[in-house]
Amino acid sequence: MDAFFASVEQRDNPELRGKPVAVGGSAQRGVVAAASYEARKFGVKSALPSVTAKRHCPNLIFVKPRFDQYKRVSNQIREIFAEYTPLIEPLSLDEAYLDVTENLKGIETATEIARQIRQKVKEQTQLTASAGVSFNKFLAKTASDVNKPDGMFVIKPHQAQAFVEKLEVRRFFGIGKVTAEKMVKLGIFTGKELREKSLEYLVNHFGKAGQYYYEICRGEDHRQVNPERIRKSVGVENTFKTDYNEPDDLYRELDIILEELQKRLQRSKAYGKTVTLKIKYQDFEQITRSRTSQLLIMDQNTIGHMAYELLNALLPLNKGVRLMGVTLSNLEFADEIEGRQLTLDF
């Protein structure tokens, strides 16, 4: 979906139409969750601090997010997808991979399916969507960005090579800002230069992800569309109203975070093995520290103990903390584990 949250707000409130809109908190320390295309012209984009966004675009209108509403629209579009294929892998509320190799309507080409889905989405939600059509996930995802908004792009097998070669590394799905910068420093600007590097070189410089980069710059991606893609972590983070320097403030905030985490775990009925503490300092330096338990953590107290230990290891503070978060990962879900006979660890 194009500028999803912002578009929903503009649809539901005619006064916002044609204006720069940001969904998110306008307060001193809020961030932009989504920006309308009008706002994007000013460089407003998601994850930008609201204050900075306002500086870029003084007329920016902030709207509080209405997640229930987004969820409703999300369900609407997923129902449309489901008319065509059961193989749907949602990436987020407004984005999904569809494997239409064998589709429910027996339509010959994926391009035609994409056209129909975009049309139905527009009719039923009055919102626009963009589509990327190709023969693997990486290329389809990359293609979906080419003609955004309200557009479509197809990469056929014989075009893949040329397309990827010309693509700037920062446009690759899976290469973020930091990695892209690192690549540029190494003289890798486009898919062409990336292709020239050996697998060994990429693994040396980028670790495990090197293997993925090696494949995608060749237009290769063997991942299946996985309809049961499950969530990999449950986390809570808070940006504080003011920066904290005192451990006691952090302990108090940590308790609040842990309590919220507990609620979310309860909701998703998840257990995990890895507890990660994330801290962002006042100078925006961000660090994460994690610990992994050998066994699934079965009681909340243990998550708390582990989080406290991780925090204590970062004390004393030498600069203020503006954000803290705790994430539980390596998840297993209650309905999967219930009734599982545990085995001795020989």
Next chain:
Amino acid sequence: MKFIVSSSELLKHLATISGVIANNPIVPILENFLLQLDETNLTITASDMQTVMITEAQVESSDKGSIAVPAKLLMETLRSLPEQPVTITIDEDTFGTEIVTANGRFKLAGENPMDFPRAPEVNRNFSIELDSDVLGTAISNTIFATSTDDLRPAMTGVFVQLDSDHTTFVATDGHRLIRYRREDVKSDNATNMILPRKALTLLKSSLPSETLPVKAEFSNSNAFFSFGNIKMICRLIDERFPDYENVIPQNNPNHMKIGRAELLSTLKRISIYSNKTTHQIRLKVDNNNLEISAEDLDYSNEANEKLGCEYNGEPIEIGFNAKFLVEMLSNLNTDNLTLEMSQPNRAGLIIPEDKADNEDMLMLVMPVMLNSYS
């Protein structure tokens, strides 16, 4: 060759060792008993290549010779006869075997005794002696927890660890583990071996009801047991037994002391209502109260019972396979026991309160995961 023997006497001997014979033996000759006659001594052998059992019977004869006789046919014949002396005559050229009874004659085709595999050479490294009831107890205390999974051959037998001050018998199927220790069985040669389940089952069932000394001898690849007129030779399982000491938790702080019989009968009742595949039951312990519950969502069946106990520890909810618990408790001989727990996904220990001075028993059982979110 020819010998006369009481039909029931011979049957008794055959029955003691016939369990060795496999249903579908690797070589057909193993469907036979090997009979070796030395005047009044008849030695009978049964084998499946892994285990060999030998018994000796007294017969009336002045001949010498040997024959392999179809086990099933011979036993069925003897079983159907009223008790009487039978004369068994063997033609050693044709291996034809004839049983003459009071009223008739039964002819069966024997086989060449030379085809019957020899028992492994007795190349004994050392031996120990123990009482048959001690051996029987050690076997029945452990054998039920062995694995039937041929992919983990080490766990399909009982691990025996001989030491200068005690002997330890260990069995595990990966979900539970039994460690039974005897201080009245020891050996100056510290060594260990894995005895296969089948041999132990046979050994246990052939042990006499009265206490008898059993001589156990060991080589690198075989164990030899002899008592009364019975001998058993079995091949050891040539595998590394898992490092069992490592998985026994050292610090399970939550202790629940409870009556064994009471707990056992509750478990039996509640487990009727548990899921038929997982046999999962829930133990909820708090404040000297134990609540045991089960539910089978497929049939909307559920049950729960409350029991008193002595509990020291944090409130806990832990799941177990009821079948495992029932089997373990049934094999304990104690009025009270302690269940030691730490976390719902860590091993629980069952320790009997009453035990003989020279024995020690520890049972470990892995939990079944529960959904602790409501």
